[in-house]
Amino acid sequence: xxxxxxxxxxxxxxxxxxxxxxxxxxxxxxxxxxxxxxxxxxxxxxxxxxxxxxxxxxxxxxxxxxxxxxxxxxxxxxxxxxxxxxxxxxxxxxxxxxxxxxxxxxxxxxxxxxxxxxxx
Amino acid sequence: xxxxxxxxxxxxxxxxxxxxxxxxxxxxxxxxxxxxxxxxxxxxxxxxxxxxxxxxxxxxxxxxxxxxxxxxxxxxxxxxxxxxxxxxxxxxxxxxxxxxxxxxxxxxxxxxxxxxxxxx
DNA sequence: CCACTAAATCGTATATTTACGATTAACGAT
DNA sequence: ATCGTTAATCGTAAATATACGATTTAGTGG
Numbered sequence: 001x002x003x004x005x006x007x008x009x010x011x012x013x014x015x016x017x018x019x020x021x022x023x024x025x026x027x028x029x030x031x032x033x034x035x036x037x038x039x040x041x042x043x044x045x046x047x048x049x050x051x052x053x054x055x056x057x058x059x060x061x062x063x064x065x066x067x068x069x070x071x072x073x074x075x076x077x078x079x080x081x082x083x084x085x086x087x088x089x090x091x092x093x094x095x096x097x098x099x100x101x102x103x104x105x106x107x108x109x110x111x112x113x114x115x116x117x118x119x120x
Numbered sequence: 121x122x123x124x125x126x127x128x129x130x131x132x133x134x135x136x137x138x139x140x141x142x143x144x145x146x147x148x149x150x151x152x153x154x155x156x157x158x159x160x161x162x163x164x165x166x167x168x169x170x171x172x173x174x175x176x177x178x179x180x181x182x183x184x185x186x187x188x189x190x191x192x193x194x195x196x197x198x199x200x201x202x203x204x205x206x207x208x209x210x211x212x213x214x215x216x217x218x219x220x221x222x223x224x225x226x227x228x229x230x231x232x233x234x235x236x237x238x239x240x
Numbered sequence: 241c242c243a244c245t246a247a248a249t250c251g252t253a254t255a256t257t258t259a260c261g262a263t264t265a266a267c268g269a270t
Numbered sequence: 271a272t273c274g275t276t277a278a279t280c281g282t283a284a285a286t287a288t289a290c291g292a293t294t295t296a297g298t299g300g
Contacts, residue, residue, distance in 0.1 A: 037153070038145045111168065
Protein backbone atom coordinates (compact mmCIF):
# COMPACT_ATOMS: atom_id res chain seq x y z
CA UNK A 1 0.00 0.00 0.00
CA UNK A 2 1.41 3.21 -1.01
CA UNK A 3 1.96 5.77 1.50
CA UNK A 4 0.12 8.70 0.26
CA UNK A 5 1.98 10.08 3.15
CA UNK A 6 0.40 13.38 3.49
CA UNK A 7 2.22 15.94 1.52
CA UNK A 8 3.28 18.88 3.64
CA UNK A 9 0.12 20.78 3.11
CA UNK A 10 -2.15 17.95 2.00
CA UNK A 11 -4.38 16.57 4.68
CA UNK A 12 -6.12 13.33 4.92
CA UNK A 13 -9.89 12.84 4.45
CA UNK A 14 -10.72 14.46 7.75
CA UNK A 15 -13.09 11.99 9.40
CA UNK A 16 -16.52 13.34 9.93
CA UNK A 17 -17.37 16.89 10.30
CA UNK A 18 -14.57 18.23 12.31
CA UNK A 19 -13.98 20.25 9.23
CA UNK A 20 -15.87 23.26 10.36
CA UNK A 21 -15.63 22.41 14.02
CA UNK A 22 -18.50 20.92 15.93
CA UNK A 23 -20.99 23.65 16.86
CA UNK A 24 -20.95 22.71 20.50
CA UNK A 25 -17.19 22.92 20.61
CA UNK A 26 -17.34 26.36 19.09
CA UNK A 27 -19.99 27.46 21.54
CA UNK A 28 -18.17 26.18 24.60
CA UNK A 29 -14.92 27.69 23.38
CA UNK A 30 -16.64 31.01 22.83
CA UNK A 31 -18.03 31.15 26.35
CA UNK A 32 -14.83 29.87 27.90
CA UNK A 33 -12.75 32.39 26.03
CA UNK A 34 -14.92 35.25 27.23
CA UNK A 35 -14.46 34.01 30.76
CA UNK A 36 -10.74 33.53 30.27
CA UNK A 37 -9.55 36.57 32.16
CA UNK A 38 -9.48 37.01 35.95
CA UNK A 39 -11.14 40.40 35.75
CA UNK A 40 -14.00 38.98 33.73
CA UNK A 41 -14.49 36.08 36.10
CA UNK A 42 -14.57 38.58 38.93
CA UNK A 43 -17.17 40.64 37.13
CA UNK A 44 -19.41 37.69 36.41
CA UNK A 45 -19.11 36.47 39.97
CA UNK A 46 -19.85 39.90 41.29
CA UNK A 47 -22.94 40.21 39.15
CA UNK A 48 -24.19 36.73 39.92
CA UNK A 49 -23.88 37.54 43.59
CA UNK A 50 -25.57 40.89 43.46
CA UNK A 51 -28.28 40.49 40.87
CA UNK A 52 -27.45 43.90 39.53
CA UNK A 53 -24.69 46.38 39.77
CA UNK A 54 -23.93 49.79 38.42
CA UNK A 55 -20.91 49.96 36.18
CA UNK A 56 -19.13 52.37 38.48
CA UNK A 57 -19.28 49.94 41.35
CA UNK A 58 -17.61 47.32 39.21
CA UNK A 59 -14.88 49.75 38.28
CA UNK A 60 -14.38 50.55 41.96
CA UNK A 61 -13.85 46.91 42.76
CA UNK A 62 -11.28 46.21 40.12
CA UNK A 63 -7.72 47.47 39.99
CA UNK A 64 -8.19 48.56 36.42
CA UNK A 65 -8.88 51.78 34.62
CA UNK A 66 -12.45 52.63 33.72
CA UNK A 67 -11.75 52.21 30.02
CA UNK A 68 -10.33 48.75 30.58
CA UNK A 69 -13.25 47.63 32.68
CA UNK A 70 -15.61 48.92 30.04
CA UNK A 71 -13.76 46.84 27.51
CA UNK A 72 -14.08 43.73 29.63
CA UNK A 73 -17.77 44.43 30.09
CA UNK A 74 -18.14 44.61 26.35
CA UNK A 75 -16.48 41.24 25.89
CA UNK A 76 -18.81 39.68 28.43
CA UNK A 77 -21.81 41.39 26.91
CA UNK A 78 -20.92 40.27 23.39
CA UNK A 79 -20.56 36.71 24.61
CA UNK A 80 -23.91 36.84 26.36
CA UNK A 81 -22.59 36.50 29.88
CA UNK A 82 -24.06 39.76 31.02
CA UNK A 83 -26.39 42.48 29.89
CA UNK A 84 -26.66 46.13 30.67
CA UNK A 85 -29.56 48.49 30.85
CA UNK A 86 -29.46 52.22 30.98
CA UNK A 87 -30.55 53.63 34.30
CA UNK A 88 -30.48 57.36 34.22
CA UNK A 89 -26.92 58.54 33.85
CA UNK A 90 -25.54 55.12 34.71
CA UNK A 91 -25.62 51.64 33.29
CA UNK A 92 -26.88 48.80 35.36
CA UNK A 93 -25.34 45.44 34.58
CA UNK A 94 -26.62 42.03 35.48
CA UNK A 95 -25.63 38.48 34.70
CA UNK A 96 -27.62 36.34 32.32
CA UNK A 97 -28.32 33.13 34.20
CA UNK A 98 -29.19 31.21 31.09
CA UNK A 99 -25.68 31.71 29.80
CA UNK A 100 -24.19 30.39 33.01
CA UNK A 101 -26.52 27.43 32.74
CA UNK A 102 -25.59 26.77 29.15
CA UNK A 103 -21.93 27.04 30.00
CA UNK A 104 -22.28 24.51 32.79
CA UNK A 105 -24.28 22.25 30.53
CA UNK A 106 -21.65 22.28 27.84
CA UNK A 107 -18.84 21.80 30.34
CA UNK A 108 -20.66 18.90 31.93
CA UNK A 109 -21.36 17.33 28.57
CA UNK A 110 -17.67 17.58 27.88
CA UNK A 111 -16.70 15.98 31.14
CA UNK A 112 -19.35 13.34 30.79
CA UNK A 113 -17.35 11.75 28.01
CA UNK A 114 -15.11 10.62 30.73
CA UNK A 115 -17.77 8.22 31.94
CA UNK A 116 -18.49 6.70 28.60
CA UNK A 117 -18.51 2.97 28.90
CA UNK A 118 -17.40 2.92 32.46
CA UNK A 119 -20.20 3.54 34.83
CA UNK A 120 -23.83 3.84 34.06
CA UNK B 121 -7.41 70.78 35.12
CA UNK B 122 -7.65 68.43 37.93
CA UNK B 123 -4.61 68.41 40.07
CA UNK B 124 -5.47 65.71 42.51
CA UNK B 125 -4.26 62.35 41.43
CA UNK B 126 -7.23 60.49 42.69
CA UNK B 127 -9.27 58.78 40.09
CA UNK B 128 -12.43 60.55 38.94
CA UNK B 129 -14.64 59.93 41.90
CA UNK B 130 -11.94 58.72 44.25
CA UNK B 131 -11.49 54.99 44.45
CA UNK B 132 -12.89 53.20 47.38
CA UNK B 133 -10.71 50.98 49.51
CA UNK B 134 -11.01 48.09 47.05
CA UNK B 135 -13.11 45.58 48.97
CA UNK B 136 -11.31 42.46 49.93
CA UNK B 137 -8.54 41.13 47.91
CA UNK B 138 -9.57 42.02 44.45
CA UNK B 139 -6.34 43.86 44.32
CA UNK B 140 -4.29 40.97 43.11
CA UNK B 141 -7.29 39.01 41.94
CA UNK B 142 -8.94 36.31 43.97
CA UNK B 143 -7.06 33.04 43.55
CA UNK B 144 -10.16 31.17 42.48
CA UNK B 145 -10.92 33.74 39.83
CA UNK B 146 -7.43 33.42 38.48
CA UNK B 147 -7.64 29.65 38.47
CA UNK B 148 -10.98 29.52 36.71
CA UNK B 149 -9.84 32.11 34.19
CA UNK B 150 -6.70 30.11 33.54
CA UNK B 151 -8.59 26.92 32.80
CA UNK B 152 -11.26 28.69 30.79
CA UNK B 153 -8.70 30.50 28.72
CA UNK B 154 -6.92 27.27 27.89
CA UNK B 155 -10.23 25.84 26.76
CA UNK B 156 -11.10 28.97 24.85
CA UNK B 157 -10.47 27.67 21.37
CA UNK B 158 -12.63 25.26 19.37
CA UNK B 159 -9.67 23.08 18.46
CA UNK B 160 -8.72 22.71 22.10
CA UNK B 161 -12.24 21.86 23.15
CA UNK B 162 -12.27 19.26 20.40
CA UNK B 163 -9.00 17.82 21.65
CA UNK B 164 -10.15 17.61 25.25
CA UNK B 165 -13.43 16.04 24.21
CA UNK B 166 -11.65 13.56 22.02
CA UNK B 167 -9.30 12.57 24.79
CA UNK B 168 -11.99 12.33 27.42
CA UNK B 169 -13.89 10.02 25.14
CA UNK B 170 -11.01 7.79 24.24
CA UNK B 171 -8.94 7.48 27.37
CA UNK B 172 -5.82 7.87 25.32
CA UNK B 173 -4.83 8.93 21.90
CA UNK B 174 -1.67 9.19 19.89
CA UNK B 175 -0.81 12.68 18.82
CA UNK B 176 -0.98 11.80 15.15
CA UNK B 177 -4.58 10.70 15.47
CA UNK B 178 -5.45 14.06 16.92
CA UNK B 179 -3.73 15.81 14.07
CA UNK B 180 -5.67 13.70 11.59
CA UNK B 181 -8.94 14.76 13.13
CA UNK B 182 -8.31 18.45 13.07
CA UNK B 183 -8.12 20.70 10.04
CA UNK B 184 -4.88 22.16 11.28
CA UNK B 185 -1.22 21.70 10.57
CA UNK B 186 0.79 19.42 12.80
CA UNK B 187 2.73 22.30 14.23
CA UNK B 188 -0.44 24.12 15.15
CA UNK B 189 -1.97 21.10 16.82
CA UNK B 190 1.23 20.58 18.74
CA UNK B 191 0.97 24.15 19.94
CA UNK B 192 -2.59 23.63 21.10
CA UNK B 193 -1.55 20.47 22.88
CA UNK B 194 1.12 22.43 24.67
CA UNK B 195 -1.40 25.00 25.84
CA UNK B 196 -3.65 22.28 27.20
CA UNK B 197 -0.72 20.50 28.80
CA UNK B 198 0.57 23.65 30.45
CA UNK B 199 -2.88 24.33 31.86
CA UNK B 200 -3.16 20.79 33.19
CA UNK B 201 -6.02 19.70 30.98
CA UNK B 202 -4.07 16.87 29.42
CA UNK B 203 -0.85 15.01 29.80
CA UNK B 204 1.37 13.17 27.39
CA UNK B 205 3.62 10.21 27.76
CA UNK B 206 6.23 9.05 25.34
CA UNK B 207 5.43 5.76 23.68
CA UNK B 208 8.21 4.79 21.37
CA UNK B 209 8.41 7.26 18.55
CA UNK B 210 4.99 8.68 19.36
CA UNK B 211 3.42 10.55 22.18
CA UNK B 212 0.30 9.27 23.82
CA UNK B 213 -2.00 11.94 25.20
CA UNK B 214 -4.75 11.57 27.71
CA UNK B 215 -7.02 13.90 29.60
CA UNK B 216 -6.57 14.63 33.29
CA UNK B 217 -9.98 14.03 34.85
CA UNK B 218 -9.13 15.96 37.99
CA UNK B 219 -8.73 19.10 35.95
CA UNK B 220 -12.11 18.63 34.36
CA UNK B 221 -13.54 18.11 37.80
CA UNK B 222 -11.89 21.20 39.19
CA UNK B 223 -13.08 23.23 36.24
CA UNK B 224 -16.65 22.11 36.79
CA UNK B 225 -16.34 22.79 40.48
CA UNK B 226 -15.14 26.31 39.92
CA UNK B 227 -17.76 26.97 37.29
CA UNK B 228 -20.50 25.66 39.53
CA UNK B 229 -19.22 27.69 42.44
CA UNK B 230 -19.39 30.71 40.21
CA UNK B 231 -22.95 30.07 39.15
CA UNK B 232 -24.06 29.07 42.60
CA UNK B 233 -22.85 32.29 44.10
CA UNK B 234 -26.29 33.73 44.35
CA UNK B 235 -25.46 34.96 47.78
CA UNK B 236 -22.48 35.91 49.82
CA UNK B 237 -19.40 37.74 48.79
CA UNK B 238 -16.48 35.46 48.90
CA UNK B 239 -14.88 32.45 50.43
CA UNK B 240 -11.31 31.51 50.39
C1' DC C 241 -27.47 77.46 28.65
C1' DC C 242 -23.40 75.43 31.56
C1' DA C 243 -21.20 72.34 34.78
C1' DC C 244 -20.91 67.75 36.51
C1' DT C 245 -20.99 62.78 36.44
C1' DA C 246 -21.09 58.19 34.19
C1' DA C 247 -19.80 55.17 30.72
C1' DA C 248 -18.55 54.18 26.00
C1' DT C 249 -15.38 54.85 22.45
C1' DC C 250 -11.00 56.43 20.22
C1' DG C 251 -6.19 56.12 19.53
C1' DT C 252 -2.28 53.79 20.62
C1' DA C 253 1.37 50.90 22.53
C1' DT C 254 2.57 46.45 23.85
C1' DA C 255 1.87 41.60 24.47
C1' DT C 256 -0.14 37.41 23.33
C1' DT C 257 -2.36 34.14 20.16
C1' DT C 258 -2.81 31.70 16.13
C1' DA C 259 -1.25 29.67 12.16
C1' DC C 260 2.09 27.77 9.06
C1' DG C 261 6.41 25.84 6.82
C1' DA C 262 10.88 24.42 7.99
C1' DT C 263 13.85 22.32 11.02
C1' DT C 264 15.28 19.45 14.70
C1' DA C 265 15.32 15.53 17.99
C1' DA C 266 14.14 10.99 19.19
C1' DC C 267 12.91 6.51 18.18
C1' DG C 268 12.50 1.90 15.57
C1' DA C 269 13.94 -0.60 11.84
C1' DT C 270 17.12 -1.68 8.14
C1' DA D 271 25.21 4.55 10.31
C1' DT D 272 21.14 5.65 7.51
C1' DC D 273 16.31 5.85 6.60
C1' DG D 274 11.56 6.84 7.66
C1' DT D 275 8.32 8.29 11.01
C1' DT D 276 6.61 11.11 14.84
C1' DA D 277 6.21 15.10 17.33
C1' DA D 278 8.36 19.22 19.34
C1' DT D 279 10.46 23.43 18.38
C1' DC D 280 12.04 27.47 15.60
C1' DG D 281 11.11 31.53 13.00
C1' DT D 282 7.79 34.43 11.42
C1' DA D 283 3.60 36.89 9.92
C1' DA D 284 -0.93 38.30 10.88
C1' DA D 285 -4.52 38.86 13.93
C1' DT D 286 -6.34 39.62 18.79
C1' DA D 287 -6.10 40.93 23.34
C1' DT D 288 -4.90 43.97 27.06
C1' DA D 289 -4.26 48.24 29.12
C1' DC D 290 -4.29 53.13 29.45
C1' DG D 291 -5.17 58.27 28.80
C1' DA D 292 -7.94 61.24 26.23
C1' DT D 293 -12.09 62.19 24.16
C1' DT D 294 -16.87 61.76 23.24
C1' DT D 295 -21.63 60.84 24.30
C1' DA D 296 -25.51 60.98 27.29
C1' DG D 297 -28.09 62.19 31.30
C1' DT D 298 -28.84 65.18 35.70
C1' DG D 299 -29.16 69.20 37.88
C1' DG D 300 -28.13 74.12 38.56
